[in-house]
Amino acid sequence: MTTLLTTPVPTTAGDLTLRHGAARVLLNNWTGNSTVPSHGLYPHQWSWDSAFIAIGLRHLSVRRAQRELETLMGAQWSDGRVPHIVFNPAVPLDAYFPSPDFWRSSRDGARAGAPAGTETSGIVQPPVHALAAWLVHLADPEESRHRGFLSRMYGRLAAWHDYLTGSRNLGGGGLTAMVHPWEPGMDNSPCWDGPLKRVEPATPSSYRRADLDHGQPSERPTDLDYGRYVRLAADYRDRGYTDASGQHAFAVEDPCVNALLIVSEHALARIAKETGENPKLHQERAAHLTDVLVQRLWSPTDGMFLCRDLVGGELIAKRSLAGLIPLIVPGLPRHVVDALLDTAAGSSFRLGEVPMAPSYDLTGRAFDPSRYWRGPAWFNTNWLLQRGLRQYGQHSAAGRLRSAMLTAAGASGFAEYVDPFTAQARGTQSFSWTAALTLDLLADVGTAPSPGPTPGALA
Template sequence: MDRTAQLIARPAEYAVAYDPAGPPGPPHFGAPAPGTPHLAALHRRAANVLAGNWTGTSTVPSPGLYPHQWSWDSAFIAIGLRHVSPRRAQTELETLLDAQWGDGRIPHIVFNPSVPLDAYFPSPDFWRSSTAGRAAGAPRTVQTSGIVQPPVHALAAWLVHCADPGLSRARGFLTRVYPRLAAWHRYLLHRRDLGGGGLVSVVHPWEQGMDNAPSWDAPLSRVAPAPARSFRRADLDHGAPEDRPTDLDYGRYVRLATEYRDGGYRDGGVRDAGNHDGRVQDGGHRDHRVQDGGYRDGRVQDGWDEDGLTQDGGYRAGRVQDGGHRDHRVQDGGYRDGRVQDGWDEDGLTQDGGYRAGRVQDGGHRDHRVQDGGYRDGRVQDGWDEDGRKRDGGHEDGPGAGGHGAGGAEFAVEDPAFNALLIASEHALARIAFELGATGTARHARAERLTAALVERLWDPAEGMFFCRDLRGGDPDPGRRPLTGALVPERGVSGLVPLLLPGLPREVATALVRTLRGPHFGLGTTTRLAPSYDLLGEAFDPHRYWRGPAWFNTSWLLERGLRLHGDQAGADALRRAVLDIADTSDFAEYVDPYTGEACGATGFSWTAALTLDLLHDDTTSGTGVMAGPGIPAGTDITALKGGDRG
């Protein structure tokens, strides 16, 4: 096959449960469980929760307990919101991405300036993103945190697009979010591979999203807590103390976040872009395929990205030339109707990185901090980029040495759920690239390599599940590179989430289902929703946050995984349980895994959103039709929500 044919060939189909490859059709729910509520009424109530928590540009998880925008919450919210308003679902993700940092990270909180500082801790004045995060490219116009959360965003963006492809294409939704999502994945894969084995590490328990999971107990035991008098917990104003992390937990969270902030939010990667074994040097990819911006085998070079998309929006396959858009609207850098010409691209950016409004000239950054390759105050010049990294990948102050304040200096953990969600989003990003005219094969291949690394580094065949790897634990020399660490022998729901992945070896998927149904999680026997922690573990607590309660987002992921790997009956039962318990708990944040008793906040946004998603038979359709027990096939959901689709 010649080069052009390789680039334009349709990639192999990846049949994944969250993006069905087959034609839409009615679901196989089985008989409704006794007492199943009328699903049309449940749909209305779930939509009302999202309407009540909508701020005009994003959705808060809970108005009292979580009054700002949270990163992975917004991704799950968009997945459900797409069924009642695809336009609002797009806006949800766009608002979050508008707060992305220059180094590519998507912060875990975007703060609403109208909310009082004492309404939530840690507040914007703790994170100090615009000053402490300056070297990492934190935005000047919005305050954020400095840590991240699991990368569900590309998956959410793809599903939102599929809900109404016409609206998405008309608004250029994927065209605008694709480069931001690609930068987000690059940040994780290049800055957070602290163990050198290909997987992403989290540098704070809040980043993984399961804040007080017992898997963090051993890594956190090495962290001296901040004094209790140095902070005030606003969460206890809205939640019962027995449902929340302890004061000792919070002291350690605050200590880690403080040191990361005071270190300028630097990540403790390997210095000079090279592992100590020499596998990566001068911008090369650690699997030796990429050097100097292209693949070693010559397939991608000179500014072409891994999906075959050029930096100016053209396509290598020759379908688009001279800067033209593939629908022929743009030629020679401008619109045919003359609105954009002379080197300006379609969203107002010049080809040299400037803005048409004149705010940025000569390669400057749009907040005026960067001119001619350096900061205006002279701190970064002569080959240093705007986030303090040398152009060969090194840091000016050597954070790769993992010194004090660098992310991962005290806490660095490879988590199975975080990495599984990155892999799922890589597959989704490949679908997005294909929609934009590229093949997406490189991203599918990367997802397969990451899946292999996940199994190699975190799978325990004797226990039949994945475990976290504590990179700072079990190593007589925690300062050496690459870090090896040790698995943390705590059974948490994070170790089951990789069931979502299409590329798992059959024996791994089979063992995960067996573990999920076994005595440690009891799904389908002693529990209807998967508990967040081992039912038989010493640290199990049915009410305390991620130390035992069942959460709706993890059950949504596991329902997809069961369906993907052929357990339709198990997936149907879990789906019914989510809908039933979401209804009876008033869309609780989380529930007692035995009784379904509500814990934490009620009217919780992602619970309502994922309820909506499970009420729809075809998760990629934008037709506005759903079916299921209690709702006749062909029911128009726009009538149920009481408004238009925008």
């Protein structure tokens, strides 16, 4: 039986109620080895969801948080990739699409190293996992060392980062590339509208959208976009999930993904040191990636980072919250930090005026306050943003954002995402990473000192 932690205890009755509600969501969504994002819409294990979930679970049960990450990494491919979905064989095939019989990972991914005994998707999600593993370790270092948690995780995490910086260095500059809109996590972002125009959608009769059984069509991707998602996934599968440059109709370098890779490299350096490995490779890689991130994705004109379309070669002139998330990266040039803070407070994101930062430019033509990643505010990206603000000394702004997130989480029933103006619930409710990050904010461990030679955001 898992022993649930009872500390730290929130200081107010409202905080205690919120903590109990968040804990209830995670307990209800636990399947025995991992946590589903939600039982209806997302009935399997998702990659970056599990990383965020583990960060919150550590405040309830360190052992369960470890298990969350261990289960996910147990489905890792031998080429190093961590698949974005690990399928639960007990869930009916028609409960989610694309289902295991679409991905056919154990058969069509065999040459790329897919596990034979576990069905997964063939694409990936942002690399939050080393950061999560380090934070889980810090929650109870004695328990972590007793179980050899980091020693068992280190090799898998290192192989994951090697895959991202090796096979997925499609642009040749060192950054990792994403080859499907689902991979950067912000699936339906307007940033992908241009690159997706190159993709011929799959015929509607070739698949059935299970997501519409659980969500409002006005809040989900359009049928046209979904058909393109299916086409890209099917083409990748039919190529055996190979990553050779020039084979992808969609290939982008995303600033949020690469910022998370950098922060996780810093975390991996600390994990290496803790486990007796050499941290130098990870320290050097983090420093190199930071330089390349600024060189390739920084836009002085926009005052933020932009995505780069590797097929067309140009920066994508769309302003999503992904371009502000690099505030989590320690050691950015001061002029970059100042510009990011100005952009966050400006008309596009209105940080401090709206309850939570929107996922897309409020002034953009494609902005939609309700539709998936085209404007709504999400708890995971706002959690990252408040950590970045604290790292660069913006404690008041971070504190206001933290308070707004806690208020929105409770009022929305731990919604998947919310309207950025009203914080009204959107998507599904009782969403696991919303509950998990609520627990982390209540524990107030997301603070960070000013950046130094080691990443303050990891403290």
